[in-house]
Each structure stands twice: as structure tokens, then as C-alpha cells.
Amino acid sequence: MKVVISGFYGLGNTGDEAILEAIIDNLRQELDSPDITVFSLSPEETAKTHNVKSIFRGWKQDFKGKVRALRQANLLISGGGGLLQDTYPTKFLFGPLPYYLLIVFLAKLCGTKVMFFSQGIGPVNSKWGKTLMKMFANMADFVTVRDQYSKDLLHKLGVTKPETIVTSDIVFAFHRKEDTSCMDSLPQLERKDNLVAVSVRPWFEKVKQFEQMAEILDELIEQRGITPVFVPMEGHHDDKASRDVMKHMKHADKCHILGTDFTPNQYLNFIGQCQMTIGMRLHALIFSTLTGVPHIGFSYDKKVESLLKRSGMWDYSAVLEEIDSAKLTQNALTLLDNREEHSQVVQANAAQLRAEAMRNLDLLKEKFVYTK
Structure with a gap:
């Protein structure tokens, strides 16, 4: 199975890097030799650290590479973490919320399935942010969120097309290795x-x-x-x-x-x-x-x-x-x-919470691997 992962990766945030490590480790544990590509701000470092393929996440570099990866992929995993929020300024197509939603849109244009994976949603307070959510988040094929608040907010924003399940943050399924x-x-x-x-x-x-x-x-x-x-x-x-x-x-x-x-x-x-x-x-x-x-x-x-x-x-x-x-x-x-x-x-x-985190993987397999 070929998977592309999109998130706040390669920017030095420990929480987001823990999310990425947990996703990769558990994909490898649960799937048969997955082919993983990560969109990252530091693609060389991400590729070396996790032994994956990695492409620069910004729009201005290697757009063709992102399109190629999405066309070849069976699934785009958007997340985890708090990607869909407008705490930071959201102006037209600039800001985290439009970026991640446009990656989803690009994936759908490429014919790729999309899963919002263990995400925390919000806050989304701007009029433009709410419009973007209703327009693009409904394109996802399936959604898991890390708390009930996120599910309620999605529905309040009019994101009702994809089935949404409450699980927990995927870091609760982190593979801990002893290190002093x-x-x-x-x-x-x-x-x-x-x-x-x-x-x-x-x-x-x-x-x-x-x-x-x-x-x-x-x-x-x-x-x-x-x-x-x-x-x-x-x-x-x-x-x-x-x-x-x-x-x-x-x-x-x-x-x-x-x-x-x-x-x-x-x-x-x-x-x-x-x-x-x-x-x-x-x-x-x-x-x-x-x-x-x-x-x-x-x-x-x-x-x-x-x-x-x-x-x-x-x-x-x-x-x-x-x-x-x-x-x-x-x-x-x-x-x-x-x-x-x-x-x-x-x-x-x-x-x-660990059991609920592992459910993200069970649901991924149920919806995207074992479908007939």
C-alpha cells in the first residue's frame, strides 16, 4: 500500500514529530510493507530519520513531485495533530487551514482516497475558514478525531459528508524505546x-x-x-x-x-x-x-x-x-x-487512550485496505 502523510512535519515541533513517528511505526506494524511518503519542510532530515520518501511540503517547490506522489498513492493521511484551525491568520489561500485543505483537494483531483487521521479540529472562527472547511473538508473519505469536541465542531461547521469517529491522539500508540x-x-x-x-x-x-x-x-x-x-x-x-x-x-x-x-x-x-x-x-x-x-x-x-x-x-x-x-x-x-x-x-x-489510538489503524485498514 502506498501512503502519503501530510502534516506539520519537519519544523522542529516535538509533538508533531512524535505524531509522525507514531504514525510511521504503527503503519509498518499493521500493514504489509507500506510505501510511505511524507510532505515535510525538511525532507532530507525526515527521510533520513524515518527511512521514508519525503517531498518538500511548500507549494513553491517540487509541485510536480507532490502531484506524482499523490497520483501513485492509495491513501492520503492528513494528520494527525491540530492542522485544521485558524488561530494563526488565515488569508485567502495562506495559513495552515487552507494549506492542509488544498492538499486534500489536490489528492482528490489525483484520484486518491483521503483520511483525516487522529486530528484535533479548531478553533475555526473566521468566515473564510468556515467556508473553506465546508467546501473542502467534506471531500475527505473518512475522518477520525482525537476528542469529542473536534467531532462536534466539524458538524457545527457543516462537515457532515465523511463518517467521523472519535478516537484519541495517535501519540498514545507511540513505540517507546529506552533512552537516557x-x-x-x-x-x-x-x-x-x-x-x-x-x-x-x-x-x-x-x-x-x-x-x-x-x-x-x-x-x-x-x-x-x-x-x-x-x-x-x-x-x-x-x-x-x-x-x-x-x-x-x-x-x-x-x-x-x-x-x-x-x-x-x-x-x-x-x-x-x-x-x-x-x-x-x-x-x-x-x-x-x-x-x-x-x-x-x-x-x-x-x-x-x-x-x-x-x-x-x-x-x-x-x-x-x-x-x-x-x-x-x-x-x-x-x-x-x-x-x-x-x-x-x-x-x-x-x-x-492507547486502545483508542490503535483504533485509528484498525479503522484505516477496515476502510482502505480490506474494502472490496
Whole structure:
């Protein structure tokens, strides 16, 4: 089977690279020698990392190569991740939402089946974005989404033609490989059993969360002697955000920041060795769920809230605009003091989410491989 994968790949975002790795690993596990091509911003790196064919994703380079790949393919997998959204400006044919929908349109012109795979939908607020969704998303042959919110939004936007099934983020089916590179990169620590993973990101002009995170971490250092370790899930963007938090801390000297060039698998292994995660990035929280690590989320988007509700950690978390530092500090202390109990809750929910993630593959085979 020949498959083309389209997503936010080759741009250095750990969450999206984890999605790609999970899709590729599971396609190879579930299908008989699939021929995989990935549209990527860094095609040479993507090809080398995953042993696949890769074509530059932008319209201005190798358009013929993209057409050729789609014509030869049995299926375009669009996703996973939050591709169909207009949080970032969407103008006519520019922006993530029109890009991914036009790839779908191109695939249909080439006679190729299309599956929206484990996607998180929205927000889609602009009039033009809503028009594009209704026009092009209905061309998909089948859709799986990672939460109920995404399915409801699709229907609200008038995307009703393709059958839509709620599963979970494909990263819940990630093939973890043992790797201690992140831990080994840290300076020699007196203790390694008190680490708290921290994930922060820039979010437009909002900066108050950096001060709030600093307050929480300072309190945890003083009351429980934790060692915060920042995990930069998107390279220099998150590295800067991490340093912005530390600028507000009294005990910044107790903190560490991991390097920005580790793989998704290496970050996953590190988070799995921590006592707790406090974070913004969706996939830092997914990594925590996967490894049974209790976590507190700063929810800047519905996708984060949806994940926290499914992982069992929403009651300990908060919407970004409603953060109460004192309350979240108390929640963190509760999780640390009762870690085993909360870890068991997370592990049980992770098992269910993994089963739902694998259903993406079962449905792909049912709809596109075993059809007569």
C-alpha cells in the first residue's frame, strides 16, 4: 500500500514529530510493507530519520513531485495533530487551514482516497475558514478525531459528508524505546527522585503565566525540595519561554533546561522519570499520561482541556486565563504527596487512550485496505 502523510512535519515541533513517528511505526506494524511518503519542510532530515520518501511540503517547490506522489498513492493521511484551525491568520489561500485543505483537494483531483487521521479540529472562527472547511473538508473519505469536541465542531461547521469517529491522539500508540540521553545531559544531581518536568510555550502576547509558573515552582522548591527541569518541546521558542519563567523565580539556580535537539522519544523517556509534570504543551502532557506521571495543565486551548479531562487530571489544572497560583500550588502538593494513587489513575486512563489510538489503524485498514 502506498501512503502519503501530510502534516506539520519537519519544523522542529516535538509533538508533531512524535505524531509522525507514531504514525510511521504503527503503519509498518499493521500493514504489509507500506510505501510511505511524507510532505515535510525538511525532507532530507525526515527521510533520513524515518527511512521514508519525503517531498518538500511548500507549494513553491517540487509541485510536480507532490502531484506524482499523490497520483501513485492509495491513501492520503492528513494528520494527525491540530492542522485544521485558524488561530494563526488565515488569508485567502495562506495559513495552515487552507494549506492542509488544498492538499486534500489536490489528492482528490489525483484520484486518491483521503483520511483525516487522529486530528484535533479548531478553533475555526473566521468566515473564510468556515467556508473553506465546508467546501473542502467534506471531500475527505473518512475522518477520525482525537476528542469529542473536534467531532462536534466539524458538524457545527457543516462537515457532515465523511463518517467521523472519535478516537484519541495517535501519540498514545507511540513505540517507546529506552533512552537516557536527556537525564545523562543534566549536570550531576544530588537527587534524581524529585524531578518535576516543566513545559511552557509562548502564546501570542500572554505573559502572566510565566510569573504564575515561577510562583508555583518557587513554592514547590521551598516546600518539597523539587528540582524543576524545563522540557523545550519546540526548540528555541520554548527555551526562551523557559528562561522567561526563570527570570521571575527566586530559586532559578535550582532549575535546569534540557537541550532543544532531543528526539520525541528521548523527551518521553525523561518525562517518564519525573515525579510530576506542570505544563502547557499538549504533547508534554500526553507524554506524562503515557508514562503514568501525574500532571497539571495550563490550558490555552480546548485541545489541552480535552486531554486533561481524559487523562483524569483536569480537576488539578486550569484554563490559562483563570490560573490561581496558590490553588495550583496546593494541587501540585497533593499530587506529589499522593503520587502513587494519582499515577494509577493516569495509567488506567492511558491504557484506554492507547486502545483508542490503535483504533485509528484498525479503522484505516477496515476502510482502505480490506474494502472490496
